[in-house]
Amino acid sequence: xxxxxxxxxxxxxxxxxxxxxxxxxxxxxxxxxxxxxxxxxxxxxxxxxxxxxxxxxxxxxxxxxxxxxxxxxxxxxxxxxxxxxxxxxxxxxxxxxxxxxxxxxxxxxxxxxxxxxxxxxxxxxxxxxxxxxxxxxxxxxxxxxxxxxxxxxxxxxxxxxxxxxxxxxxxxxxxxxxxxxxxxxxxxxxxxxxxxxxxxxxxxxxxxxxxxxxxxxxxxxxxxxxxxxxxxxxxxxxxxxxxxxxxxxxxxxxxxxxxxxxxxxxxxxxxxxxxxxxxxxxxxxxxxxxxxxxxxxxxxxxxxxxxxxxxxxxxxxxxxxxxxxxxxxxxxxxxxxxxxxxxxxxxxxxxxxxxxxxxxxxxxxxxxxxxxxxxxxxxxxxxxxxxxxxxxxxxxxxxxxxxxxxxxxxxxxxxxxxxxxxxxxxxxxxxxxxxx
Ligand code: ATP
Ligand code: MG
Numbered sequence: 001x002x003x004x005x006x007x008x009x010x011x012x013x014x015x016x017x018x019x020x021x022x023x024x025x026x027x028x029x030x031x032x033x034x035x036x037x038x039x040x041x042x043x044x045x046x047x048x049x050x051x052x053x054x055x056x057x058x059x060x061x062x063x064x065x066x067x068x069x070x071x072x073x074x075x076x077x078x079x080x081x082x083x084x085x086x087x088x089x090x091x092x093x094x095x096x097x098x099x100x101x102x103x104x105x106x107x108x109x110x111x112x113x114x115x116x117x118x119x120x121x122x123x124x125x126x127x128x129x130x131x132x133x134x135x136x137x138x139x140x141x142x143x144x145x146x147x148x149x150x151x152x153x154x155x156x157x158x159x160x161x162x163x164x165x166x167x168x169x170x171x172x173x174x175x176x177x178x179x180x181x182x183x184x185x186x187x188x189x190x191x192x193x194x195x196x197x198x199x200x201x202x203x204x205x206x207x208x209x210x211x212x213x214x215x216x217x218x219x220x221x222x223x224x225x226x227x228x229x230x231x232x233x234x235x236x237x238x239x240x241x242x243x244x245x246x247x248x249x250x251x252x253x254x255x256x257x258x259x260x261x262x263x264x265x266x267x268x269x270x271x272x273x274x275x276x277x278x279x280x281x282x283x284x285x286x287x288x289x290x291x292x293x294x295x296x297x298x299x300x301x302x303x304x305x306x307x308x309x310x311x312x313x314x315x316x317x318x319x320x321x322x323x324x325x326x327x328x329x330x331x332x333x334x335x336x337x338x339x340x341x342x343x344x345x346x347x348x349x350x351x352x353x354x355x356x357x358x359x360x361x362x363x364x365x366x367x368x369x370x371x372x373x374x375x376x377x378x379x380x381x382x383x384x385x386x387x388x389x390x391x392x393x394x395x396x397x398x399x400x401x402x403x404x405x406x407x408x409x410x411x412x413x414x415x416x417x418x419x420x421x422x423x424x425x426x427x428x429x430x431x432x433x434x435x436x
Contacts, residue, residue: 009115009123011311019326020314021126025108027154028128028308032106035147037130040105042085044112048075050088053295055202055261059194064113078112082129082307083262083292090133091298102134108310119277120312129286129307133293136302138235141266141288142242144304148270148284149248155313156322160283162248164268165256166236167204168228169290173264176227177203187217207255223254232265239266264290266304272316283316284308330360331422333375337387338366344386348396348411355415357422375401382418 006012013021029039054061066078079085086105090096095103108128115121130147132140145162152160167173180203188196192212198205212218228236243250250268258267267287272278286306293301317323332352336345342361349359360378362371375383385397396411398418409417 007123009117009121011122011124016326016328017314019328020317020323021310023324023326024155024310024313025128028151029106029108031151031154032130032147035104035143035150037104037106037132037147040086040089040107040131041109042079042089042107044110045076045078046085046088048077050084050296051077051080053262053292054081054084055205058202058205058261060113064115066112066114079110080113081111082107082109082127083131083289083303083305084296086129086131086305087133087292087296087298087303090131091293091296096133096293096299096301100134102132102140104130104132106130120281120309120315122311126310127307128310129305131303131305133301133303136265136288136290138238138242138266141239141304142246144286144306145243145248145268146246148286148306148308151308152270152284155317156320156324157283157313157316158320158322159273160270161273162243162250162268162270163253163256164240164243164250164266165224165253166228166232166239166265167224167257167263167267167287168232169264172224172228172232173204176222176224179222179227180204180206183222184217190215190217202261204257207257218255221255224257225254235265258285258287262289262292262295263287264302268306272312274319276319278312278316278319281312282309283312327358329379330358331380332357332359332382332384332418333371333378333380334359334361335368335371335375335383335385336361336366337368337385341386341388341391342366344391345384348384348386381422384414 048065048067051061051065060080065080068076070076086107090103090105106129109126110124111127112124114123117123130144132144134140149162168176181199184191184195184199184203184206188199190212191199191206192209195206195209195212198209206212207218207221240250256267256269265288268285269282270284271280271282284306286304288302288304290302293299293303334345334349336342345361349361352359360380362374365371381401383399383401385399390396390408390411394411395408396414397406397408398414399406407417
């Protein structure tokens, strides 16, 4: 029988990859908490209605959702993005009623989209995202972008470009949509099939098309900036001034419209600049959504947010070789040379583990060779050896693997022989001489 394989477009994370995944989660959540965000954990499936408001013509809703009927015939969808569930929870739990001016939440977890798997594109991937509900100020938009930039810096990523645009308020967009329809009507024979439908239902989506993007007529399409209300223009300029103040470099990209219907005014993406197939892929995308909370039957409260794609971050950090040293190996290996020492090894391992050290020992072997082999495979820093002699005289042999030195010392002295960094690095460690 052939082995069962994972679903196409999904990944297993283990060993160092799992550590990288958690490292990114840690950095993102640590940094964003400093910006005043709290965590929101929502279910990974929702009533399909939660997502229908994302836009009838968005790729996500039309082509990419994993929707199914459960055993009671309810239409359920595995979340294809993180904003709508957070908005649903924000409304359902009446978080808006807590009289905090701006409510700020972050989330981290799996997202499901039925897409064609390729570099940086999966069917289950993970997003770290943030949403700030409350007021509509350029200074909040800037703070949101600053928080994303802080994470990019903290992860040590290089060659990331911020692309930014405004898509204006609803009235600006109405005028703009009309102009687009008039323009693209001249090119219907050249549009891809999806764009032909978009032309009827939501012409702005054509600008986001991955198929037609390089066609000449796309470059000459009407630009939103010629249709903006004065208010939207002023708002956008204020955002740009804020970015200038903090030295955040950006490129204004007039074709940046984002794939979902709920955005208004500021939209942005952080994209990769490289000479391989990751070039121009977005690692983070977001913007302001004036109407989503209202559209989901909540109060009239605007939001702004973004989401990072975790797999793309990992792939990029691999290629740019910017990881800090992430250790998955145990620090200490305890070798027992007879049956009775085995139990001593286990006792000592437990003691050291409680102090916060990563400790491993061999469960079965008492001869040296297989135990050395295992300690080599585990790539440990120290080997502690307990044999009959050591046991009888309360001694222990400490082998420093890197320096190839070995000493036999009273076991009560052990902690003094392990390097300061190893022990002191452990949070909350406090050496208690009487601890057993
Ligand atoms: P793209 O234009 O690349 O399709 P998107 O506009 O669909 O991206 P968003 O919905 O804004 O992306 O999601 C935010 C981030 O999630 C993206 O910038 C990207 O890093 C990541 N992402 C989106 N789709 C995928 C996917 N299929 N696999 C892995 N990461 C993804
Ligand atoms: Mg997409």
